[in-house]
Amino acid sequence: HHPDAARYVDAEIGARGWTWALELDRPLDAAVSTTALHYLDRDTLLATYRQLATLMRPGGVLVNGDHLPQGETGPAGIAAHVGRCRADRQRVFAHEDWGSWWAAVGEDPELADLLAERRRREALLGTGRPAELPLCAHLELLRQAGFDTAGPVWQYGDSCVVVAVR
Numbered sequence: 001h002h003p004d005a006a007r008y009v010d011a012e013i014g015a016r017g018w019t020w021a022l023e024l025d026r027p028l029d030a031a032v033s034t035t036a037l038h039y040l041d042r043d044t045l046l047a048t049y050r051q052l053a054t055l056m057r058p059g060g061v062l063v064n065g066d067h068l069p070q071g072e073t074g075p076a077g078i079a080a081h082v083g084r085c086r087a088d089r090q091r092v093f094a095h096e097d098w099g100s101w102w103a104a105v106g107e108d109p110e111l112a113d114l115l116a117e118r119r120r121r122e123a124l125l126g127t128g129r130p131a132e133l134p135l136c137a138h139l140e141l142l143r144q145a146g147f148d149t150a151g152p153v154w155q156y157g158d159s160c161v162v163v164a165v166r
Ligand SMILES: C[S@@+](CC[C@H](N)C(=O)[O-])C[C@H]1O[C@@H](n2cnc3c(N)ncnc32)[C@H](O)[C@@H]1O
Pocket: 011, 012, 013, 014, 033, 034, 035, 036, 039, 040
């Protein structure tokens, strides 16, 4: 409905010079991410938070909805239980799961080129994934990166929305 409202760029967050691809012409008001930043290791995450803080105007916000475990200082077992109960209530596991969703994508000819490109990139990445950093580590890195305040504004189990204000 609003083709001019968004511009898409293909960039690897954390790779050298990735913010150039954004071609920004003014400071950012907000940066928003969902379930992507947990792929980054600690050093890359800190560098990425620093870059975003630099690109953002004072008062700008970073909003990250992600899988952020409690870590050793939080009641991890209870948080996981609350998350499972909510998923049960919402019948999350009665819906299409990850495997069947991708199987359906594989059968759609219109998506064949994109799927091939996805597989090519996955092969380049390899199988190693950094350990997921807990919520407190993200908050600490956000403060180190120059955000004034950072904290969770919504949380169920390990699912969390963190807001940080520049
Ligand atoms: C779980 S999906 C979430 C997709 C979407 N944000 C959403 O909420 O539906 C995670 C996405 O992050 C992408 N991703 C992981 N690491 C990335 C990086 N360093 N730069 C850009 N995208 C990345 C993956 O390719 C994948 O598409």
